[in-house]
Amino acid sequence: MDRFFKRKSSSVVEDVDREKSNSVTFDITQLPTDPGLRIPILDYDVNIRDQVRRAYMQKGPCQPLDHDFPYRPFGQTQTRRFNPAWFKEFGSWLEYSVSKDAAFCLYCYLFKTSVGKQGGGDAFVSEGFSYWKSKDRLNIHVGDHDSAHNKARIKCEALMNQEQHIQSAFFKQSKQVRSDYRIRLTASIDCIRLLLRQGLSFRGHDESENSENPGNFLVLLQFLGDHNDEIKAVTMNKAPLNCKLTSPDVQKDIVSACAAETINAIIKDIGDSFFSILVDESRDVSTNEQMSIVLRYVNNSGQINERFIGLEHVSSTTALSLKAAIDKTFSKYNLSLSRLRGQGYDGASNMQGEFNGLKSLILKENPCAFYIHCFAHQLQLALVAVAKKNTPISNFFRLVADVVNIVGASSKRCDHLREKQANIVAKALENGEILSGRGLNQETTLQRSGDTRWGSHYNSLISLLAMFSAVIDVLEMISVDGSNSDQKGEAYNLLESILSFDFAFNLHLMRTILAMTNELSKALQRKDQDIVNAMELVKLCKQRLQSFRNDGWDSFVQQVYSFCQVHYIDVPNMDDMFIRRTARGRPQRQAPEITYLHHFRVDLFCAVIDMQLQELNDRFSEANTELLLCVACLCPKDSFSAFDKKRLIQLAEFYPEDFSSVNLLTLDDQLETFIFNMRSNKEFEGLKGLGDLAEKLVMTKKNIIYPLVYKLLTLVLVLPIATATVERVFSAMNIVKDRLRNRMGDQWMNDSLVVYVEKEIFSNIDNEVIIQRYQNMKNRKELL
Structure with missing residues (x-):
């Protein structure tokens, strides 16, 4: 016998190699059909022995051609013919060596069984059996049920049985233990489901048994056990000390399994469909730069979906770094860049750069990945541009920000503002000036404006208009009862500024303009918005602004007059001459002589609207106009x-x-x-x-x-309209990773955020799927 094999049983490795020879490899499909060739079963590795035998039984009595063991056709030698049918008849114990032209017993050889003279002595174990005339000797070797051969067979079968392996035997559990483990694991998953859906923290500062606040996870698990006797019997202090399933590592593994199954559901929903990518960057509470990736696609039901697939921490925000992060994500989820058909970013240069921007790097690999500038960002950029380019409007927004800051500087002032507003509303209800009803006249406060939040300017102006009288009262109180002269002086100056016709005029002008664009901004933030509707909304917004410019002056100025009359604001005579002044308040030299009517109607009213229209025309023409016209x-x-x-x-x-x-x-x-x-x-x-x-x-x-x-x-x-979904992800990021959880790792935050944002998909994932993934992540102390 030239070569046998190695087998491993517990910690003992039995090396039963004899008369070493080179290992032989072969191709089963190339087996020759010559019936005179032999099969050197024992001359091959154990891993391929069964393949040789099966291939042999399928193709007939033949053996693979092997240069190390030159075959000799039967009839040219004195060896007797070995009947190939014996393999099938006597099963897996019979082995044949071509070099010795003899048969061996696998079971007896493996366990060195000495059978004496039974069945041919040691012929089947040592020198091999070659007395081919007597087939009965094979049956004699097998013997009855308690023969040495059958005892060796039982040992071999036990060795081959994986369930009887020492490791399996060590971890063998009763059905009750496995049932308790499943109940305990399911309870932990249910608790984590709730915490993930609500974006709540898991751990507490003190998780000891005597702690009064051990954290949300342990409190929720205790609550679940108190209301379910089956869970209570196997969790917390009733669980094995080494398998409570409450450690931070277990929590992270379960969350990771939840996120992985959520992403798998999204990738499966995408299938082989075309998709677009939406990307944006933002810093988390730990000042780490995070890049959010969202995919927009049409599923098998024809529905438009935008799904968040993860955050990538980027140390650098260059286009090359962002491109590398996208490639890493695509590789991780087996997404092909060739299926990409659209890109959506904001106006940052590293994103939309013409030569070295992210969009250009992707277009080099896929020319069909058309770039569409975020429509909603274009709208907000247009509004911010107006505030920066027009000096009176820029000064107006600065005054609004100062009013919000000084009135909301302390809780005492906010309470006083609410009290004043409540009295004004009660008086108006008593006089019948406003109506009462469900959802009307709710308690409110001033809202801060910001250049990066869509619609925030509009909300700020609306709140200021609604609470204008209360704001005046609070400023008067601060100007009289302020804690120091600086506060009194600042409140007095603001009070003088906002009680001017200029402020009232700009307040109503910007409120009207932002009201028109606010509807468009909200519509563009819808997930299922398509590009044709978006272009129609842009067109409608332009038409409303143009109509307001041409025909809205009379009704607008009457509205301003009524506001000034209610709040005792002096209204200038529109036919009087308007004096232009410098930043220091001095009259401007050689300024053209104009009236107040010309100043407010031409220099402010028409100029601001024209700037809005021009900005919208310029911004929205960045998209491929020809493509959009074809889409319509x-x-x-x-x-x-x-x-x-x-x-x-x-x-x-x-x-x-x-x-x-x-x-x-x-x-x-x-x-x-x-x-x-x-x-x-x-x-x-x-x-x-x-x-x-x-x-x-x-x-x-x-x-x-x-x-x-x-x-x-x-x-x-799939062409992207707006990056609203990406912005929502960043809002969710501030909930999941807040000031008290600022030490969350990137992977932990990403897994939690995926489940929190895509909770609709996560809700449809069964616990059994999560359990199986959790079990397969690594070797567990308990088996299911």
Whole structure:
């Protein structure tokens, strides 16, 4: 025998190699068909012995050609013929060595069984059995049930049985122990589910048994046990000391399993669909730079989804660093950059740089990943630009910020403001000036404005208008009863400034303009918004601003006059001459002579609106105008009145990787049938946007009938509109990682944030799936 094999049993390794020879490799598919060749089973490694035998039984009596063991056809030697059918008849114990031309017993050889003269003495163990005339000797060697051969067989089968391995035997558990472990693990997962959904902390400062506040996780687990006897019997102090499943490592492993299954559900939902990427950066409470990645795609039901797949900590915010982080995420989740069809970022130079920005780096690898500037950020940038470019408006916003700061500087002043406002509301209700009802006249306070929060300027101005009388009272109180002269002087100056016609005029002007754009801003933040509706909203916003500029002056100025009359603000005579003044208050030299009417209507009213219109036109033209015009041709409104086949073919040409020249010809014919079907089908009447069209096509299974049209529609729908979802992620990040949890690691925060943001998907994941992933993450002390 040239080579046997090694087997491992507990800590003992039995090396049963004899007469060492080189290991032989072979290709089963290349087995020769010559029936005169032998099978050198024992001359091969144990890992391939069974493969050789199975292949042999399938192809017939043959053996692989092997140069180390040159075969000798039967008839040219004095060796007797070994019947290949014996392998099948006597099972797995029979082994044959081509070099010795003899058969051996695997069981007896493995356990060095000495059978004396039974079954041919040691022939099947030492020198080998080669007396081929007597087949009965094989049966004699097997013997009855208590023969040495069968005893060796039982030992070998036990050795091969994984469940009888020493490690399995060591960890062998009763059904009750496994049941208790499952109950305990399920209870911990249920507690973690609640904490993750609410974004709550897990641990306390003192988690000892005598602690009055050991943390949310332990308190919730105790509460769960107090209301469930089955859980109480196996958790907390009733659990084994080495398997309580309450340690921080166990908590992190369970959260990691929850996040992994949530991401898997998202990736599975994406499938092989096209998608776009939305990226933004922000610092967490520990001043670590975090990059949020969101994917926008159309699922199998035709619904538009934007899903958060994770945070990446980036030490540098250069375009190359961000690109490397995106590549790492794509590799981690097996996402292909070739399926990317859109990019959405804010206005940062490292994102939208023409040559070295993130968008340019991705476009070099995938030219079809079209970049669309965030519409909502464009809108906010336009509003901020107005505040910075127009000096009176910039000064107005500075005054608003100062008023909010000084009135809300202390809790005493805030309480006084609420008290004053409550008295004003009560008086107005008594006089019938305002109506009462559910949700009306609720207690409020001044809101701070900010350049990075959409709609915050508008909310700040609305609150100031609603509480203007109360704000005046509080400023008067501070100017008289302030703790020092600086506070008194600052309050007096602010009171004098806001009780001017200029402030009242600018307050109503900016409130009206921001009210028009606020509706657009909110609409653009919807997750299911499509690019056609977005462009229509932008167009509507421009039309409202233009109409307000042309025809809204008279009604607007009357509104300002009424406000000034209520609050005793002096109104200048519009026909008087207006004196322009420098920053120091001196009259401006050689200034043109203009009236107050010209100043307020031309220099402020028309100028501010013109700046808004110009800013909107400039910002929204950054997107590929031709692409957007082609997209609008798919809009289903008014029975597909905007349908234009030439434009849609042109749109398909933007995606050469998805529409070949043959596909374009097919699409041309398919569009003709598609539009005729749509206009004659009542099911497609009343659709409002591309999203509704996609869902209806899937619902009626017409996406199968018109596959190229549906592909074109999905390519349009994945184009990003706004980075609102990314902004929501950063808002959630401030909840999950707050000032008291500022030492959270990046992985711990990422896992918690994925589940918190995508709680809708996480709610549909069964506990059993999480349990199995948790068990497979590493070797556990308990088995299921």
